[in-house]
Structure formats: structure tokens, C-alpha cells
Amino acid sequence: MTRLKESDIDRIIYQMDQYNQELLNKTGHTLAEIAAHAVGIKGVDEAKLRGLGPIAVIPMTCGQGVIGGFSETVTGILAFLGTKAFVTNSSDAKGFAEALERKAVIIFMADDERFIAANLKTGQCSDNSAATGKGYVAALDYMTGGLKDQSVLILGAGPVGTAAVFSVLDFGGKVHVYDKNSNASEKLANAVLDRQDFHVERELDTALKGHRVIVDACPEAEFITPDHLYSDSYVAAPGVPLGIHSEALAQIQNRLIHDPLQLGVATMLYEIMDDIVKED
Numbered sequence: 001m002t003r004l005k006e007s008d009i010d011r012i013i014y015q016m017d018q019y020n021q022e023l024l025n026k027t028g029h030t031l032a033e034i035a036a037h038a039v040g041i042k043g044v045d046e047a048k049l050r051g052l053g054p055i056a057v058i059p060m061t062c063g064q065g066v067i068g069g070f071s072e073t074v075t076g077i078l079a080f081l082g083t084k085a086f087v088t089n090s091s092d093a094k095g096f097a098e099a100l101e102r103k104a105v106i107i108f109m110a111d112d113e114r115f116i117a118a119n120l121k122t123g124q125c126s127d128n129s130a131a132t133g134k135g136y137v138a139a140l141d142y143m144t145g146g147l148k149d150q151s152v153l154i155l156g157a158g159p160v161g162t163a164a165v166f167s168v169l170d171f172g173g174k175v176h177v178y179d180k181n182s183n184a185s186e187k188l189a190n191a192v193l194d195r196q197d198f199h200v201e202r203e204l205d206t207a208l209k210g211h212r213v214i215v216d217a218c219p220e221a222e223f224i225t226p227d228h229l230y231s232d233s234y235v236a237a238p239g240v241p242l243g244i245h246s247e248a249l250a251q252i253q254n255r256l257i258h259d260p261l262q263l264g265v266a267t268m269l270y271e272i273m274d275d276i277v278k279e280d
Contacts, residue, residue, distance in 0.1 A: 008240065008260045010069055013076030019262060020080075026254065027142035032081055035266035038131070038138035038167070041273070049082040052273065056099035058109040059091040074108055077265045106272055108265075117268040126271040132264035133163025134271075136215060136236040139257045141171050144213055144234050148172035153201070153211035156218030157184035160238050162191075164215045169197060176200075178207045179218070216243040226251060238264070 012019075020031050027034060032044045055078055057071045071087045078085035086102070088095035099107050100120070108117045115128035141147045152168045154161050157179035165175050165188060175192075178201040179185045185200045192198045201207035208214070208228035216224065216237040222245040224235070229252050237243060237258040244252060257263070 009073045012073050012259075012261060013080075016076065016080040016262070019259065023139070023257070026257065027139055029139075029142050031262060031266050032270075034139045034142060034263065035081075035135055035270040037142065038134040038267045039271045041270060046082050048273065050084075052083055053105035054103055055083050055085040055106045055108065055269075056095075056102065056104035057085060057087045058095040058099060058107055059087065060095075060109055060111045061091050062111050070110070073261060074265055077262055078108070078269060081266060081269060083269065106269075108268070115264075117272050119272050124272065126268040127159075128264050128268060129159035130163040131267035131271055132238045133160045133165075133215075133217065134167045135263040135267035136160075136217075136238045136257060137164050137167035137171065138267075139263065140213065140215065140234060140236040143236075143255065143257065146171075147213070150174065150213055151176055151211060152213045152215060153178065153207055154215045154217060155179075155204075155207075155243070156216070156239065157181070157188045158217065161215070161217035162188055164217055164236075164238075165192065165198070168215075173197070173213075174199075176207060176211065178202075178204055180204070218243065222246060224248060 023029065023031055023034060036044050057075045059071045075085045075087050088098045090098050105120055106117060107120060117126045144150065147168055149172060151174045154164050154175060154177045157177055165177060168175050174197045176199045177185050177188060189198055189200055208224060212230055212233050214235045216235060216239045218239050220243055221241040222243065224243050225245045226248040229248055233252060234255045235244065235252055237256065240260055242258055244256065
């Protein structure tokens with residue numbers, strides 16, 4: 001999991017309305033609607049969100065420690081979506097105990113290795129990497145008018161890219177994967193049962209120039225240049241830093257989905273909510 005910096009997230013909670021409008025302009029759908037689409041929920045039930053019960057975000061000090069503002073930002077995103085979220089006053093195990101004492105039904109917490117949301121009633125867990133891959137592909141499905149039968153280039157065969165692959169296939173698309181570590185691409189290929197719609201790309205430049213729909217799920221900066229993009233290109237970029245070269249931003253800006261945290265957190269919530277809906 002890419003470790004975010006405080007500067008990556010320090011303005012998020014102040015710009016949620018603007019971000020939501022940007023998604024609406026680009027995809028025709030809100031953040032909540034995209035997250036619901038990612039996990040197969042039809043429609044946004046605001047009453048269900050309000051009725052979820054308390055959600056605790058627990059700061060974790062292990063590893064490299066707390067990212068300044070991270071817990072507050074996650075809480076802000078959850079609150080924007082209509083939930084009753086709070087940051088625990090304590091961190092780590094003491095924070096978990098506090099979440100239980102305050103009757104939290106869902107917890108969010110992250111360390112250097114994992115960022116998860118968990119349903120305390122069922123034990124169901126949503127992982128941010130997988131949720132992010134699903135969320136961005138759902139946004140791409142809306143933005144392109146549907147991925148069915150389209151060839152989608154996935155850059156990066158890590159956890160986010162892997163989730164994106166299976167999500168594209170679920171939407172009926174055809175997957176082409178490039179990873180600079182060819183073994184990672186081959187390992188992913190072996191995990192895909194329907195090999196007919198899965199292809200491994202060997203050369204980055206050729207792969208980029210041969211696709212109009214791209215998921216950038218790798219942590220490389222500014223490698224997608226103006227020469228790689230067309231007037232009908234669409235890019236979903238969960239990777240941090242952004243892989244689009246600064247000189248190419250103007251030509252792709254209106255067909256680019258990219259944020260450091262929001263879409264992944266929203267999809268985690270809806271994945272957990274889907275589990276709660278199934279309980280009821």
C-alpha cells in the first residue's frame with residue numbers, strides 16, 4: 001500500500017462538494033453512486049447510511065506512525081457520505097477498546113501494510129487496495145458509457161491492479177495488463193480463469209498507444225505522455241503519484257479520475273454496507 005503524505009490529503013475534507021461535482025460532471029454519477037456501483041448495489045439508500053450506527057476511525061501508531069490528518073480525513077469522507085463517523089481519542093488497542101465502548105458497528109484503521117474497514121458484528125473486512133481497484137473501474141464504467149467488450153489496459157499487477165482486473169472482467173471488459181515485473185503479470189494471468197479476455201502486454205509504449213481506456217495502478221510519476229493519449233482516451237488513476245505527465249494533463253483532465261483517498265474509502269463503506277444489508 002502506498003503511504004500517503006500529509007500534503008496529499010490535507011485539503012480533502014474542505015473540497016468534498018467540489019470533488020463530488022467533478023465526478024458528477026465526468027461520470028454522470030456522485031461519489032456514493034460510483035461506490036455503490038462498484039459493489040453491485042443498485043441505488044444509494046441514504047436512510048440506510050444514516051442508520052448504520054457509529055463508525056470509528058482508529059489512529060494506528062505502529063510502523064512509521066500516524067499520518068497527520070489521515071484519521072480526520074477518513075472521518076470527513078464518511079461523514080460526507082451521510083454516516084455517523086468519529087475519530088477515537090486513543091490509538092491502537094486502546095482506541096479499539098474505545099470504539100467498542102462507544103458502540104461502533106464499523107471500524108476503519110490503517111498501518112503501513114493494510115488499510116481496512118471491518119464490520120464488528122460479522123467480522124467481514126474490506127481492504128482499501130481491493131476496494132480502490134473496484135471503485136476506479138466502476139467510475140471508468142460510468143465515464144466511458146460501459147466497459148462491456150472494451151479493451152482496458154491495466155498498468156500494475158499489484159493489489160489495486162489485481163482488483164481492477166477482476167472488476168473489468170465482471171463488467172464484461174477485456175483486460176490487457178502491463179507490469180514492469182513480467183512475473184507479476186504472469187502470476188496474475190494464472191489467477192484469471194477466463195484467459196480469453198486476459199492478455200499480458202510486454203512493452204509499455206506499445207501498450208499505451210494501443211489503448212483508449214487505461215487504469216494506472218502503479219506508483220510511477222509522469223510516465224504517460226501526450227503521445228500516449230487520444231481525444232477519446234479515458235484514464236482512471238488510483239496510483240500515487242499520478243502517472244500522467246504534467247504536459248498531458250490539459251488534454252485528459254476532463255476524462256481523468258484521480259484522487260488520493262476518497263473513492264477507495266467510499267467503496268470500502270459500501271462494501272461493508274452491502275454486508276449489513278444482506279444481514280437485514
